[in-house]
Amino acid sequence: MxxxxxxxxxxxxxxxxxxxxxxxxxxxxxxxxxxxxxxxxxxxxxxxxxxxxxxxxxxxxxxxxxxxxxxxxxxxGGEAWLPTEAASMAQVMEWVMMAENEIARGPNDARLHDKFGYELDHGLAVDKAKRVLSLLEAQLEGKEWLALDRPTIADIACFPYVALGHEGRIPVGDHPNVAAWINRIKSLPRFVTMPEL
Ligand SMILES: N[C@@H](CCC(=O)N[C@@H](CS)C(=O)NCC(=O)O)C(=O)O
The missing domain is CATH 3.40.30.10 (Glutaredoxin)
Structure with missing residues (x-):
């Protein structure tokens, strides 16, 4: 591989x-x-x-x-990270899709603009990123993980650009549920990091 x-x-x-x-x-x-x-x-x-x-x-x-x-x-990964049971699989995919869409066009674009100089509308990316943080904060109210009662690929897909948000001027700031979720992912066994995380 x-x-x-x-x-x-x-x-x-x-x-x-x-x-x-x-x-x-x-x-x-x-x-x-x-x-x-x-x-x-x-x-x-x-x-x-x-x-x-x-x-x-x-x-x-x-x-x-x-x-x-x-x-x-x-x-x-077996059944743990992406189950085959229909409802659970779809619940994981809801958040995997958020990584491909809202997170890509929000915190990812803001970071591309600030860190790498891509010609993107930073204001628009910030607006989208703020919405992402609000949606995640609400989803994580009383929950440890985004989709199921355990970590899944939904958490892994969404994690990087949310946790790197400060590089695009979108710090997690006053979103305690998101901050706790980031720390939970960082505490997973065999977690590896990347620069600026
Ligand atoms: N939807 C794709 C997006 C991949 C993507 O945009 N990759 C960036 C690096 S993070 C890239 O290769 N960009 C090409 C470029 O900027 O020339 C994915 O999730 O892998």
Whole structure:
């Protein structure tokens, strides 16, 4: 199994984190992102979207961090991280989708603007990120984990860009449920960190 990776990418980090949590060995392949390696063959052939992370497992090549989490959870994680029972699976996916949508366009975009100089509407990203924090704060009222009564890939998918929010001027601030949830994830066995977390 190989992961094409960038250390500072939250999308790559969530895959590294999950691989560590489930104890799955893999080979890390750093991508020369500044040199644009992800936009040229062979990576652009592996992922025509020209983005990382990319995961290979035997003959399988996968793009998209959420899709990769789903694959790893089902293939290697048993029932724990993504159950097959219909309602539970859908409840996990509700929050995995939030990582792909609201979190990507909120705290992720704000960080891309501030830390990496991407030409994005920072004000719009901040508005979306504030909504993300409010929704998470409400969901975590009286609950330890986002979807089920245990950690699932919903928590892993949403965690990185929320916890890195300060890099886009979206600190968790007065959201105690979100702050406690972040600390809970950081306390999981085999947790690994990334810069600025
Ligand atoms: N939905 C994708 C988004 C992946 C993505 O945007 N990756 C960034 C790095 S974090 C990237 O490769 N961007 C390409 C670029 O900026 O040129 C995922 O979750 O993996």
């Amino acid at each position: 190989q992961l094409y990776d960038l250390e500072l990418s939250g999308n790559c980090y969530k895959v590294r984190l999950f691989l560590s949590l489930i104890g799955q060995p893999y080979e890390l392949i750093p991508v020369d992102f500044l040199g644009g390696a992800h936009k040229k063959p062979p990576l652009s052939d592996m992922n025509p979207f020209c983005e990382i992370p990319i995961l290979t497992d035997g003959a399988l090549t996968l793009r998209d961090s959420q899709a990769i989490l789903i694959y790893l959870a089902r293939q290697y």
